[in-house]
Amino acid sequence: MNRAERRILALLRQLAERDFAVLSDLGGSPRRLAVLTYIAEQHGFRYAEAHRVGRALQVQLIRIERADAGPPDSASIPGLRPGTLRPLPEAAQAVRRLKDRIELDAMADDPSVRSRVVIMTGCALFIAVCFLVSGWRAALTGFTCAEALFMSFLYAEVVRRRKLARRVHAAV
Incomplete structure (x- = not known):
C-alpha cells in the first residue's frame, strides 16, 4: 500500500x-x-x-x-x-x-502586510547600521537594496492573493 x-x-x-x-x-x-x-x-x-x-x-x-x-x-x-x-x-x-x-x-491567517512592512523595514535598518562601519554610502545603498527587495516580495504576495481571490469569487 x-x-x-x-x-x-x-x-x-x-x-x-x-x-x-x-x-x-x-x-x-x-x-x-x-x-x-x-x-x-x-x-x-x-x-x-x-x-x-x-x-x-x-x-x-x-x-x-x-x-x-x-x-x-x-x-x-x-x-x-x-x-x-x-x-x-x-x-x-x-x-x-x-x-x-x-x-x-x-x-x-498570515500576518498583515503592515506588520510585515514594519519587520522588513527594521531588518533593512539593521543592515544599514551594520554597513555604517564601511561608511554612510554603503549603509544607504544596503538599506535601499534590502528595502526594495523586501517590498518586491510583499508586492508579489499581494498580487498573488488578489489573483486567488478573483478566481475563488469567479468560481462562486
Missing part, C-alpha cells in the same frame, strides 16, 4: 466515524489537501475552512445531509487515478477550485 492509498484510507475511516473531519498536511500542501477534500465531498462532506497551525496546513470538513452519500468505501472514488492523489481531467477543475480556496483561506 503506497502513501496515497494510506492517506485515502485514513480519510475514509475518519469520514465513516464522525460528522466532521480535520485533514492535516505537515508540509502545508494545498494541492494534496484539495484532492482529499474532493474525495470527502464525494462522500457527503463540505469544505468549512482552512488555517495554518505552525508549518502544517489544516482543512476542516463538515458532513452534509445528502441522499446519494452512502458509507465511504475505497472502491468508489470517482475522478482520481487509482492508487494516487492525481485527479482525472473531469475532476481537475473542481480540485483546482478547492486548492485556490484553501490557499486563500490559509493566506488570510
Whole structure:
C-alpha cells in the first residue's frame, strides 16, 4: 500500500466515524489537501475552512445531509487515478477550485502586510547600521537594496492573493 492509498484510507475511516473531519498536511500542501477534500465531498462532506497551525496546513470538513452519500468505501472514488492523489481531467477543475480556496483561506491567517512592512523595514535598518562601519554610502545603498527587495516580495504576495481571490469569487 503506497502513501496515497494510506492517506485515502485514513480519510475514509475518519469520514465513516464522525460528522466532521480535520485533514492535516505537515508540509502545508494545498494541492494534496484539495484532492482529499474532493474525495470527502464525494462522500457527503463540505469544505468549512482552512488555517495554518505552525508549518502544517489544516482543512476542516463538515458532513452534509445528502441522499446519494452512502458509507465511504475505497472502491468508489470517482475522478482520481487509482492508487494516487492525481485527479482525472473531469475532476481537475473542481480540485483546482478547492486548492485556490484553501490557499486563500490559509493566506488570510498570515500576518498583515503592515506588520510585515514594519519587520522588513527594521531588518533593512539593521543592515544599514551594520554597513555604517564601511561608511554612510554603503549603509544607504544596503538599506535601499534590502528595502526594495523586501517590498518586491510583499508586492508579489499581494498580487498573488488578489489573483486567488478573483478566481475563488469567479468560481462562486
